Amino acid sequence: MNRRSFLALGAKAVVGLCLAQAGPAWAKIPSSLSTKPRTLSFYHTHTQERLDITYATAKDYDMDALAKINTYLRDFRTSEVHRIDPAVLDILWKIQQKMCCNSTYEIISGYRSPKTNQQLRQKSNGVAKRSLHMKGQAIDIRITGEKTKTVRDCAISLKSGGVGYYAKSNFVHIDTGRVRTW
Template sequence: MTDTASGSISRRGLLRAFAATTLAAAPTYSNAAGFLRGGGDIRRLRMYSARTGERLDMIYWVEGQYIADALNEINHFMRDWRTNDVKQIDARTVDLMAAAHNLLDVSEPYMLISGYRCPKTNAMLRSRSSGVAKNSRHLRGQAADLRLASRSVNQMARAAQSCNAGGVGRYTGSNFVHMDCGPVRTWGS
């Protein structure tokens, strides 16, 4: 929580401590119906990557403001793990992911299957599967493929759809849900 260069408390460290205290003191805010409309005081994202072994538990929004350092960490976490290419992840996708997670009322972090994909990775995946779009929103940092061990694909998809904030795809055979910040639409079974 200290800035190693100066030994002082960093703004990000202070915001994390404040937000964690707020979360513990007011857990009912995590399920606020107005979450995507700015009704929540904090927004938090929890994920892990089986590919890299990394974990993320990040409060990225406090009192109506995104925390730039937190979004940068999310960008890095959701990078193309095959090439380590990093792209800015659209905050609308992050908001959708966090809102759906809150609606599911779980403490388990998402498993990130796929976040940003560079063109080379997308082309390789496309050559192996007909389910990969040529102009995928993954290429623009606007999509994530996610899994929860404690919730079914249908439960996750229903939570994301209820946010009415983007595309939601069910991939039951592969056990993951696609969420993106594009037009509101659904697919899969």
Template sequence: MTVEQGNRKAGTMSRRRLLGVGCGLAAGALLPWRGAFAYSDAKTLGFKHLHTGEELSAVFWSQGRYNEDGLAELKHIMRDWRTEQTIEIDRMLYQLLFDIRKKIGTDQPFQIISAYRSPKTNLQLRQNSDGVAKKSLHMQGMAIDVRLPGYSTKGLQQLALKMHRGGVGYYGRSDFVHLDTGRPRSWVG
């Protein structure tokens, strides 16, 4: 073999190798499972607001970080519907709700009874009810009152208590559970 033939053969091997690697990468990018794998960490929450009738399913976490568009949608549905005011909602509250749905094994949307409350709304509710805290965590975007269709509120309360990740209030007569990201504590209202 001449030097020229050896150089040509070496060049052909390099080009073949390069072409093979390129084809492998291109084929891998087109495989459906690769796309699904890249998004397997997506976290979605679903809600139905019982006072406004609004329904929402939003991705709040994907590709290793918070999804700002999804957070904005969640912030809107969790607004004080009486005053239309919004506040940043504690992201750990979203995580808690997501983890509850995951443990239960459901994709049912939470029914919102109450989420963010402006100080004005909280004061009005305190004047008309015994069960509203003066310094409610609802006013800080750290609390929500919910039901979960197909799952008992008592069961929801028990699961949240076992998770030990914040306050859990059980309101059996009104059929909802209060969940917050404050210090762990519990009560029956």
């Protein structure tokens, strides 16, 4: 290998490393990360409750932790608790891994009862009749210290479900439904 080939190879390696750590051209999450404990920090904007929790270790979910998350992400208007799809939590965890941040998720909405969803639909045309919030498959969030536009772009890059961007209200909707954006 001559000097020119060596330098070109070195430059490609440096660019590859930079792209792997830069947004929005995130690299794929290395499979080795799937063996790390998955921990999330939450702050609920309506109840002012906080929750720091490890919900999975290696590839196994912690059922007690999931039960605590179900209660935490309850319909805060009715106090109704519903099972939250663990895949929603995995999306949140993957976003943090891709963004290289461990900041707190600010929760705007987790589970919504059909009654709450109907009440919100009467106030706004932006609430879906068959919202995945009612199935525990959606969450509305921001990340402390991060631009919601950056969070949106990262979530879209995962191609793990629906991603809605509400710039005026400053939050991102994430769900485990079909891949789509709005």
